[in-house]
Amino acid sequence: MTRQARTDKSFPAAGGQPAAAPEELAILGIGLPAWNRLLLVAGLVALVVLPFLVEGFTTFQMTQVAIYAIAILGLNLLTGYNGQFSLGHSAFFAVGAYTAAIAMNHFGLPYLLTLPLAAVISFLVGFAFGFPALRLEGLYLALATFMLAIAAPQLLKFSLFEPLTGGAQGLVLMRPEAPAFTGLDDDQWLYFISVIVMLALFWLSGNLIRYRIGRAIMAIRDNPLVASALGINTPLYKTVMFGISAAYTGVAGALSAMVVGFVAPDSFNFLLSVALLVGVVVGGIASMRGAIFGGFFILYIPTVAESFADVFSKGLSWAAYGVLLLAVIYVMPSGISGLIDAVIRRIAQPKQAPRRTDPAADVATAGPGPSNREKK
């Protein structure tokens, strides 16, 4: 029974916030498996059909949304689930992108193989950075990672590395071409690669979050002291999470290098880190599908803001963006994903749903692991 319930909660529907709100998850899990399955199927169909319905440029944008979603998910694993701040994810994005570009340009590696390579190298970089990060918390960690974001473009431009990185000019790489048998054009091909990678990574992190490691890292987030008293190896988990998070973002970077066909130091500046953080918060902290909403937000909202601002003055587009951002925080304090949860809950369970009286709710929430028990 429990197993069944678990498998039903596959990613797009209830990847949500297991530790943050066990009761709500139970309500979703009981009230909604049919909804969930429906949503999942509809979502998958839409993903497959979409590139055949829209123009090439929209497909390209959708590819970018998928890529951002991967990076945001990576940051969310670290920030949302493990409670470690990072303003330095643009650096990991850059590591992934340059790994792919250098491997393809200098070593002739096939483009698909650059993805695992980027994951491994970014993991190592993130893991290494996780060590000094262990001693730092909150703001201090935010600053240390901020430094990483600032230093990354400078290091990429550094003259000693220029033969490898191409210096300030960056590197141009061959955009992968769609194999002839698929009958797809290049944009569509890259779209499908990105989406498949995205789905695979979402599935992986869903498993990561749901089982032992997920409980451990959330326990560390909620109360590090209790977590270590319960025998969780806090330093190990924290550094490994830094690595995993960096690996996700690195894969996103590698995909982006392929899709754009170009890498340059200044596209991986601090603003990218800020955009990713905004994506995490707007999508929903500690929410997996929130990453997708976040991806849409950071790709499209600047454009929307621009069209709003055009009414008054061109220069005001960033002001409009800021106002929109504030509005989102006021209206949706738990992000788009939190808003959707609330709406679904209201539709699915109109009047009833007295919380915590349902015996099945306890079955679903009372899994082993420290985080649940500690909450009470």
Next chain:
Amino acid sequence: MELLLQQIIAGLATGGIYACFALAVVMIYQAIDHFNFAQGEMAMFSTYVAWQLMAWGLSFWLAFGLTFVFSLVMGAFLYLVVLKPVQNASALSQIVAFIALMCIFNSLAGTIWDYSVKPFPSPFPETALFGALVTGHDLGMIAVTLIMLAGVFYFFKFSTLGLAMRAAAQNPESAQLCGVRVQMMTALGWALAAAIGSVAGMMVAYKVFLEPNMMYSIILYGFAAAIVGGLDSPAGAVAGGFLLGVVENLTGVYVPGGSELKLTFALLLIVVVLMFKPTGLFGHRVVKRV
């Protein structure tokens, strides 16, 4: 040897800029227990106000005073209108609110006063000292920073209001129970931080020129200096600022490849400092009860 000395003096002169901002950063940290990522942009906006007042024919010090008052009001207004509604939201949401403010100020300044680079006057004599490495403005700026530091130090250490503000930031609930009006204190903290930021902005604008993105790198160093010095120590922040300026200058001269990686080395220093002294050089350890 002479080169070393010269570089140190030049470093101190740049460090003065960072120290100025680090002080503003620490000030807001004392008041709200958070970083304000929009601080640099707020200071930039205030500096534009000062520029505008001078363009209308006011003298430097008059414009300075009016801008100071304007910034006080702006700081309190921002807190009450923008930040207060989200003060119970997660820290991340607040950071995003700061980012939003940053975008808004940058864009507003660019729209009102356009993006061209403007010169900003200095109230201090232009005389060059120590072989043209330090100008009268540098000394004046350092003096202003130190005066502000003394004022802030006195305020937080000896005045009842300062004590109430620290209490409100560190433990809002207990402070409230002791009769401190927490909301008022936080608004006041914002006001003071904005005002100190505006002073810093007016001091550094002479050196870096006035434009909407002028604070982009300065505020970074300001944060860094504040962290190195210790977030709860105004004097530490000022010392951190000077230290950072000197280190930045020296690595530029003595380390091979240093001129390209100036910033990276300065940041490396910070990370190393933090690894050994996680609360900064002059910060106090906070002991938490379980």
